[in-house]
Amino acid sequence: MAFYSSGVEYGIHSLMNMVDAKGNEREMNVREMAELQNVPYDYLAKIFTRLSRAGLVVSSEGKGGGFRLARASELITVLDVVHAIDGQKSMFECKEIRQRLALFEEAPPAWVCDGPCGVRSVMDSAQQRMEEELARHTILDLARKMHRKAPDTFAIEVKEWISNRRTQQTKSV
Template identity: 60%
Template sequence: MSLYSAGVEYGIHCLIFLVGERGESREASVRELAELQGVPLDYLAKIFTKLAKANLVVATEGVRGGFKLAKPSDEISILDIVNAIDGRKLIFDCREIRGRCALFEGSPPSWALEGSCAVHAEMSVAQDRMEEALAQQTILDLARKLGRKAPANFPVQVDQWINDRREKKRATPTRDDTLSVVDISD
């Protein structure tokens, strides 16, 4: 079983697509990102609610509204995203079994319980190293890694794909789109 949910993977991949060619923020709706990444729309909407509450993304208004990064892409760490979506998760939960040895006959000697549990201490070091590694990588770092392996025209293709969907949406408004328009001419 994995430590982090699929939501973390979905969120990170979608935020990568909010990073433009030069590290600037690109704007896209949750629907566009869900279609682009092939992930469930309702689930992704919940993820973006968490990302917005953590001030990692901000909603934009208007017909072409959606989400964009709330701060520069080089200031959003992978750990920020993980914690926003899943919360802080410990890789180990010490059960303090060191005093339960059958040889102690129910009453552990003081030496067995003295100081911190060695197993817990090692797992804490591993937790710290994992979080440190995630904190050192930003969403910009991951976007650049994708950019190095993708064809040079890929960012343009992404922009075009998003713009095509927005044009289709504008050309064929849904009932929800028309209900959100308010006539202020009176």
């Protein structure tokens, strides 16, 4: 199984969609984002409550409410999002095999437990490298990279899709 859940993927893409081609942010609600990206609504809603609890987005309740970024998109790193959604989970869960050696018979000597397990140290430093890399990229970076690939009309189309959806909704009432 993948280490990072697909919830992370949904979350990052959603946050990217909250930034336009110029780096300006826009407030959106979960249903819009779910429909725009063809992603399960209920699931995405839960993801956004996590993003909210982590302080990456700010919610406004009630009709017409939604989410907006809590701070500038260049200050939200991929690592922030990952931590917000999946929590600070560890790539490797040390089971302290070193203490189980049959030699010791239920009483491992002190030197065994002195300092972290060697295997664990390696894994931890590897995870640290990984997270450093994730911290180097921000939501703005990703949004910019996407818009650079897209034609100029794209940003407009997205904006129109959103506004169309909103007017249609009020019309249908």
